[in-house]
Amino acid sequence: MKLTVKSSNNGSSDSETIYVKVENLKPTLDSLNIQIVDESTDPVIVNVAARGAQDKDGIIQSYLWYYYTDSDSEPQDFKSTIASQTTFVLPKITGNYYFVVVMKDSNEQRVNSEEATGEKFYITLA
Numbered sequence: 001m002k003l004t005v006k007s008s009n010n011g012s013s014d015s016e017t018i019y020v021k022v023e024n025l026k027p028t029l030d031s032l033n034i035q036i037v038d039e040s041t042d043p044v045i046v047n048v049a050a051r052g053a054q055d056k057d058g059i060i061q062s063y064l065w066y067y068y069t070d071s072d073s074e075p076q077d078f079k080s081t082i083a084s085q086t087t088f089v090l091p092k093i094t095g096n097y098y099f100v101v102v103m104k105d106s107n108e109q110r111v112n113s114e115e116a117t118g119e120k121f122y123i124t125l126a
Contacts, residue, residue, distance in 0.1 A: 002016070002017045002018075024058075025056050025057045026105070026109050026111040027103040027109070028052070030052030031121065032050060032101065034046060034099055034123050036123060048085065050103070050113070053101075055105040058107060060084070063084060063103055063104075064079070064102040064104070065078070065079040065080075065081065066100055067090075068098050068100070075100070094126055097123050100112050103116075
């Protein structure tokens with residue numbers, strides 16, 4: 001950005017150039033809220049919500065959800081939503097189920113819940 005100032009008295013002028021770097025802010029969230037509807041059923045229904053999800057310089061356009069387990073670290077059961085919550089139907093297999101959401105903002109910036117919070121969000125089925 002360049003600003004030029006010219007004196008109306010003597011016609012002298014001076015210019016100053018300033019560079020401004022504009023960066024996109026990544027979406028943020030506080031945590032994932034995970035609730036088992038009824039652990040006695042098979043399959044098990046689990047509701048997951050992104051608590052405090054926001055994009056300070058735009059909007060979160062979409063949420064990509066998945067889970068993985070201790071025995072299989074590959075992402076499973078992908079779901080894409082525009083809402084900050086979803087429901088999973090899990091097989092009733094003993095172990096830890098880790099849930100992740102990838103948030104995409106209006107500038108195509110993506111961040112997942114583990115990166116955003118430094119935490120893993122999970123439930124344990126017995």
